[in-house]
Amino acid sequence: MIGFAILLVYIAIFAGSFLIVRFLVKKATRDFTSLKTVTFGDESAVTSNRTASVVSVLTIFLIWGSFTGSAWVPGFLHAPGPFVGETSFTYTLETADGERDDATVFVRVVDFGEEVEKFEVDPGEGIARNDAVAMPASRSTTILFDKNDEATRKDGARVVAIDGTPIAPGDEVKTDAGRFTLTDKGAISFAPPAGLQMEPIWLPPPEAVVARMVEIASEGYRDSTLWQHLGYSLFRVIAGFFFGALLGIPLGYAMGLSNWFRGWFEPIVEFMRPVPPLALIPLVIIWFGIGETGKIILLFLASLWIMAIAARAGVSGVNISKVHAAYSLGASKLQIMRYVIMPNSLPEIFTGARVAMGVCWGTVVAAELVAASEGAGMMIMVASKFQLTDIVLMGIILIGVIGFGIDILMRKAENYLVPWKGRS
Template sequence: MNSTTRSKSPSALLILRRARAAKPGQIYGVPGQGDSVLISFLVIIGLIFFWWLFTTLGLIKPLFLPSPQAIVEKFLHIAADGFTGSSLLVHVRISIFRVFSAFFLACVIGIPLGLWMGMSPIARGIFDPPIEFYRPIPPLAYLPLMIIWFGIGEESKILLIFLSVFAPVALGARSGVKSAAIEQIHAAYSFGATRWQVTSQIILPSAMPEIITAMRIGIGFGWTTLVAAEMVAATEGLGYMVLSAAQFLQTSTVIVGIIIIAAIAYTFDFMMRFVERKVVPWKGRT
């Protein structure tokens, strides 16, 4: 028994050392990042193939789902001739401006406010009820109020998107404060650190993983709200393009708009993942 146990110990220790040295997602039996990318690529190719197959065989009518060829042709047509008098680039630029203006304002206001709420019971008591009150309400519910209060210009559209992004960003920053170790905070104060130094050098770095995650979630809500924001008195934008095409049953144009919105949102999320790896490289590691 002792000899058997001793013979197995070195291999067990070797496996343990390799597991500790491995990066997240590279533990034995767990697919790595390269495997996930390959699987995602194959899934996309498979979906497009079945999409082409069903539409080519006539199993799905073009009114409900045009073929991939029709989507590509419609995209090229809109890229060349525009939509309702405006070029595709203008529609994309207007929507990006609306979403990212609201996203920038939500981060500038929401992150400091969320950190303050996490550190101060008074601030949490003041701001938590209104945020939690409006957070579950769909944007379409308070869209009429935005129009009544701020008119039908850009202000109401940007503010509507801002409200959808602000809540997850602020609550994510508030939740991230809990990640800071109380021992580190007490040690910093004992060495004479100011409140600003503790916030900027201990609390903020500890909260960054949850803040970045909240920003990624918030920008997703922003793109979701874009269509609602461009429902009223909008003549340009991807949401307007989708809604206008839907009224005339132009399914191919609707799908083109959806794909463009998804592509822009995915590109920004990919950039946020890159920033996350650079800013908080310790996330997901033990």
């Protein structure tokens, strides 16, 4: 239910933002790209809309804050929260000989994070006695109604109605107080209205994640600061990627230029390419242990095949007319390699490097989940054991931000080093 509501809100904001930008902002600005004769299918005519990017990020933040009751989001934008306060309902008890009596259960529902404290009420008189129940919001509880009744379930007594509505095992009754069912043993299962907001244990609000990040950045976590954890992960990724590219690019060039090299290495590369790096973790641990060497070798293997395939594709994709033109001008094989093949294969290599870096990030987190004393993955693993969702979410966000930052740097480097990309 909550997931469906989030999806609907996201789609509505996306559609609304698109229409606003399409019909208002675009009319107020002049887009010279639209004057091109051919735009559909032309890559140069499609650029990232910065307004859409900003609205996209704000939308995610808004949905996150709305469905967690964040103090950073205005209250009128909050999704309906769970019921908090006091309520009551009346159940009808029927004894084995058919005698009936009513009793009231007073329920006190406390908000997320508040301590549940028991309280008492006047039990009253009769076969059925009044009860008091305290419980947290968005949860269900089983009410042993007969713990103070004169007639108990062991004597054959049973609940036959809730607030006047008949109920039997397998039935569900909904009232203003909440939802009721009967357990197999006849106890009352009660759930107050849950609303659409998520519990902090499932998804904490943004301010809780930021507060936790500030706390760990200043005080550390598991004997290391936040920056040390991220530094270890970043070092492993860069080292593994470096060695993978160092061997993978020459291997890809060899496969793209030599029939023998391609025939020799292609079965190995194509066999290893679909194997998830995570499947190699047990072997890497057995062969190289759980230290830094094993993690770097795992990341090396994760990037090696991607870089080899990217370099091979770059060589194979060089326009043959350029090679013929170089030969006609008297260029040697070394000069063709230096001035034709390498420059024209660099765009594919950079694309492969971006993919490999993303795979390495995912792999290093998984490797640190298995065995590590420092790293972002270790933080996530330890925090998940203690249900510290704010630390888990903080680690995921930081990993994504760092990975996105690295990708931006690689794109900037590609634009600077390969300005001829996309040109014939």
